[in-house]
Amino acid sequence: MKYLVMLCDGMADEPLEELDGKTPLEAAATPNMDRLAKVSEIGMVRTVPEGMAPGSDTANLSVIGYDPKRYYTGRSPLEALSIGVDMAPDDVSFRCNVVTLSEEEEKYEDRKILDHSSDEISTEEAAVLLEALKEGLKRDGYEFYVGTSYRHLLIWKHGSVVELTPPHDILTKRIGEFLPKDPLLREMMEKSYEILNHHPVNEARRKNGLKPANSAWFWGAGTRPALKAFEELHGKTGAMISAVDLLKGIAVGAGMQNLMVEGANGGLHTNYTGKAEAAVKALTEDGFDFVYIHVEAPDEMGHQGKVKDKIRSIEWIDEKIIGPVTEKLSKQGQDFRMLVLPDHPTPICVRTHTADPVPYLLYDSTKNAQGAASYDEKHGMKSKIREEEGHRLIGHLFEGE
Structure with missing residues (x-):
């Protein structure tokens, strides 16, 4: 059988x-x-x-x-296993979506998530954007890893599990009340918009009628599963x-x-x-x-x-x-x-x-x-x-x- x-x-x-x-x-x-x-x-x-x-x-x-x-023990640690990340027991992983945020608002916290998948962006395009994030968001103890399509990974060495909201749960809503309470995680998300919004990959996507992947969104925190x-x-x-x-x-x-x-x-x-x-x-x-x-x-x-x-x-x-x-x-x-x-x-x-x-x-x-x-x-x-x-x-x- x-x-x-x-x-x-x-x-x-x-x-x-x-x-x-x-x-x-x-x-x-x-x-x-x-x-x-x-x-x-x-x-x-x-x-x-x-x-x-x-x-x-x-x-x-x-x-x-x-x-x-x-x-x-969390969603992203399971994804880390697939990517091949060897997490230490006190490491914390986060899902890092590249999402589409609205652009007309002046402040980051007033923007809305229009698409949690950025029109199902290709892994090849997303990998280029992740390289830009790796360079622009360099911080001791934080490492980015490329996953598949819009789904990527952030590892916080010796980190803390924090409560975060999945982007697909708040589509079209103002993001301010759902941003991380941790000041560095929030700063990194805000900075990601500055890095990605007018990145050549996203400008090309706009010309082709596709939504830009113009911000990182962290969620799904957890520790190594067993x-x-x-x-x-x-x-x-x-x-x-x-x-x-x-x-x-x-x-x-x-x-x-x-x-x-x-x-x-x-x-x-x-x-x-x-x-x-x-x-x-x-x-x-x-x-x-x-x-x-x-x-x-x-x-x-x-x-x-x-x-x-x-x-x-x-x-x-x-x-x-x-x-x-x-x-x-x-x-x-x-x-x-x-x-x-x-x-x-x-x-x-x-x-x-x-x-x-x-x-x-x-x-x-x-x-x-x-x-x-x-x-x-x-x-x-x-x-x-x-x-x-x-x-x-x-x-x-x-x-x-």
Whole structure:
């Protein structure tokens, strides 16, 4: 028996008037998910423990089987693992987004975050901007590292964990009340705007109709994590397929193998087909017991408030990953169990994460369950199956041996 998780980041949503009261998942054409739903277990799971912030960090830790209340030490330290930063026990890491701030206000604190991803800036462009930040924000004990797209890293040697606000939580809001209380962190953010706003990379982006990445934004502070090895925890060898440093960092911390897919970028136009092919190969040729396929696109489209593109991302997951993976494994005679779910909702109406439970689909190629007419939030809520502790759900996936 082989095992998969198809993690559709931020896919769950709320009913929208413009979709005649449907969610994007309900509105999307998902023939493969709906075919599986009829013979699968459909339920709801709470991936974010009560009292914890609803982030992809806590939620994905839950889905992979790690209780966030025990293992979570912050988001950016997980990303640091992916980048290869060797943190000392008393180092503190911060996510450093390059964001788009409004420009018409005179004072930095009066500006607004227009886009937490700067139009999903390319890693190549962002790397040039990070070099400018490294030079212009030189401080003893502070080091910048390039990540992926808009997601980068700041390490504060012998630092302190401080409370900071994720930029996607305050889109279009005045930033003043959300700036760091730490005077040096705030000074660095203000200075970053002076360095980046008229940088040649951003001037070129403006000419091309793209938003400038004109400020750094620090958040997600934390210390070095210590995850128990996935194989020791679950007795399975595991591989991760993701384009984002957070998930790759979780895999590094858990001793899972990161499988790199060319063209996978964390955006809407990622290499869905490549991810499907990598998953099948990992399970049928490379000897892995378990593969975690992560697609960021629904979450990004939720943050950006793009209803049609969120629907499109869901449809592409269904068409280009779920359909081909299930078909190829079945044709090869491979028994498998697959869990399909989002990590958390990213509702279009709020453009950020919520902590509400999410629907899951659990398919077993060797036996049929009672199932439902389709896989979506509505049918998940109708189910009597509830899992209040999300980190236990993966054990349910492995029960079918």
